[in-house]
Amino acid sequence: MDGPVTTPTSAEPALASPGLFTARNTIVAVVLVAAVVFTVMNTGIWPMGGGTDTEVATTPGDASVVVLPMDNIGGREDVAYLSEGITEQITAQLAKVSELRVISRTSAETVMGYNLTIPEIADRLGVEHVVEGSVQLFGEQIRVTAQLIHAATDDHLWADSYDGQLQDLFTLQEDIAIQVASALTSAVGGVREINEASRTEDPEAYEAYLIGKSQLHRRSTENMLAAIESFERSIAQDPNYAPAYAGLAMTYGLFTIYGHPELDGYELYGRGMAMANRAVELDQNAAEAYLSRAGLNLRSFAPAETVASDFQRALELSPNSTDAHGWYAHLLIREGQEEEGLAETQMAIDIDPLAPGRRNGAALDGLGARRYDFAVTAAQQALALEPTLTVPRFLQALAHLLARRLDDCLNVLGDAFPGVRAMCQHSRGDEATAMQVVDSLKNTLGSGNEPQNHEEMVLYRDISMFYAWIGNADESLAWLERAFSWSHNAIQFEVMNSGVFDRVTEDQDFQSSLERIRARIRERLLEAVAG
Structure with a gap:
């Protein structure tokens, strides 16, 4: 699932009002x-x-x-x-x-x-x-x-x-x-028959589902919370309507990226998997059901074969799904198949060329594949489509940093993402200023030992990235472990694999401790599904 697009664009539909007509x-x-x-x-x-x-x-x-x-x-x-x-x-x-x-x-x-x-x-x-x-x-x-x-x-x-x-x-x-x-x-030939889709004979269930889809499309916190209510209303009207379960699973999955105002990543994963599994159970020909489950498992350390199977089934059922192509690209990048992953990314862009989120996803894939110029270009395209977005600046700055274009890194960031800015400043030799920035971030967090919300988790992540960048394995690990206490998706694997953590991943103690943390994450995810 691609990075957050927190500012709705003019392309996003107006919020539907269920009371305007019967x-x-x-x-x-x-x-x-x-x-x-x-x-x-x-x-x-x-x-x-x-x-x-x-x-x-x-x-x-x-x-x-x-x-x-x-x-x-x-x-x-x-x-x-x-x-x-x-x-x-x-x-x-x-x-x-x-x-x-x-x-x-x-x-x-x-x-x-x-x-x-x-x-x-x-x-x-x-x-x-x-x-x-x-x-x-x-x-x-x-x-x-x-x-x-x-x-x-x-x-x-x-x-x-x-x-x-x-x-x-x-x-x-x-x-x-x-x-x-x-x-x-007809002129092409070989048209594959379309499988009959899930349908509900309850018009109110269908109306609630369509409203939920519209709300989810906007991606803001307010509208995604409203989408949960709409999908739940659809399920209440027809408990056997698979698309409503899939929509609910998709919403919970996106909240693991955007951040829910109350629920941590583990709770979101557990709820999402329950809905995705129910959608697949109800309709084995629903592309959205497999896609929502694959998206949840993609960033939960699930085996590649399990995730790939769901992505491939989703693409078989809906070959033009831009989310399926884009998210499958992330999996291929995760597994070291860079060329195949970037090809899937391009397919997603071809289907959805004007969506800034697609370019965000491409920039993230570029980082994970260590194609830094590719990442910069994709992030610039996202900003050209929607200049108010912040995530492309984060990705572009990291790509400049990793390519040792330090002035470009600082120019792109401005006052945003102080943790990344500190990394750029440290690499330029301004170590005192960089440490002042990091100390300021720590002061913002106060005396707490673990993040209490998504916003705090991001600060823990950024501090961990800074210490990894300067080669302090112990501090990086300590802050990373606390970030993971809030969400299994505290740091995306593309960033982990981008080169930011290279200096500490060479440390055997860091590697063994990271595997211990991941084992605990897997336990918590299983507990969330079982509970």
């Missing part, structure tokens, strides 16, 4: 519109103006598409939320087809804020085709328009509109998704 009308409308879009696609390629038929895709490389958010005609907030849910479902279904390259929802939403033409959008995202449409409600009636566009020529290959009553067409969703996938890849 649950059944919400879900019926979402499914109806999705069904309409898929039906339109299934009719074949319609030549506009009576021309001859045009092929959708002529080569496997051409089989690429982005589903743009449905236009909210009238600006009604409830329709805006419906549009978001429709886009989510169409994209998720198409992402299951390995012959298609489907751009992620994050990048699709981001590019809409750039006021670009359809050909410009396609060029920016590197796709051949664009699906766009609009939704409008008139009381109990809904109007939907949808069209498929060949971006290079701006030709509208087919289009249709629909006016009708809100109806419960939920059960048609997967059937129509298979038809649209077939239409878009």
Whole structure:
């Protein structure tokens, strides 16, 4: 799971309000519109103006598409939320087809804020085709328009509109998704059948799930806490709905990175694994279930074979999952397969090119692979996409430090991340100033022996990194052990393997003590799952 993106961007959806419209009308409308879009696609390629038929895709490389958010005609907030849910479902279904390259929802939403033409959008995202449409409600009636566009020529290959009553067409969703996938890849051949996804016949359970997905997408603490409530509400309505369990597991896993206001990393892991295992038990064809479990196990010292098996199953079920590619890349880096890991990272970026989190993940992989220039470039790209982020500065500064570009390290940091700044200052020969910074961090922590929250854990980690950098194995180990008392993910393995700890990992006592700490971490994680 990639580093925190704590500041929502303009691409992130507005927080949905469950009280704006009735649950059944919400879900019926979402499914109806999705069904309409898929039906339109299934009719074949319609030549506009009576021309001859045009092929959708002529080569496997051409089989690429982005589903743009449905236009909210009238600006009604409830329709805006419906549009978001429709886009989510169409994209998720198409992402299951390995012959298609489907751009992620994050990048699709981001590019809409750039006021670009359809050909410009396609060029920016590197796709051949664009699906766009609009939704409008008139009381109990809904109007939907949808069209498929060949971006290079701006030709509208087919289009249709629909006016009708809100109806419960939920059960048609997967059937129509298979038809649209077939239409878009018919010229390529070899289209794999889409497995029927988990569904709930309870509209309120489905509505709560969609709201939870929207909240989780924002990544802020407030919205992730709200996502937990939404997924729990979905499960309460339908205790057998696997996607809601997977969403809950994913949220707990992300909190081990972002930091929960109350729960430590071990409690989060235990809760997340319980939800992930339940999701897999309920639906062995749910990609999100395997992905959430793999993401939790990735940073819990689980055996590589166990984690890889879940990632590979998730990718088999959803070949266009940018999270699956990105997180699997972390595992490959962890296991020393740098080239394969960086290739997976690039695949994740190709699917989600405008997401700063993807670039954060690439920068982290660059550190773990000791490709410092790669890490710097990826961090710079993340900042170009979202200048308010802080994590890319941390990663970029470490890469500069490890490459011995000390002035660049300090310039990137400014006043942020004082522990890393002290490392740069010490390497420049300003040892007194560096020690003053570290002493100041210790004073901030007071007399406590262990962190009491995520923010304190980060300070313990930074002090441990400083002492490792200057070669003081005993102090580094002491601070690292206390950081691990709060979370098994106190320091990411990419940073451990980046070169920051090289001077102390040569010490046999440090290595044996670190293995003792990791053994205790594994015990606590097992206890968390059992408890």
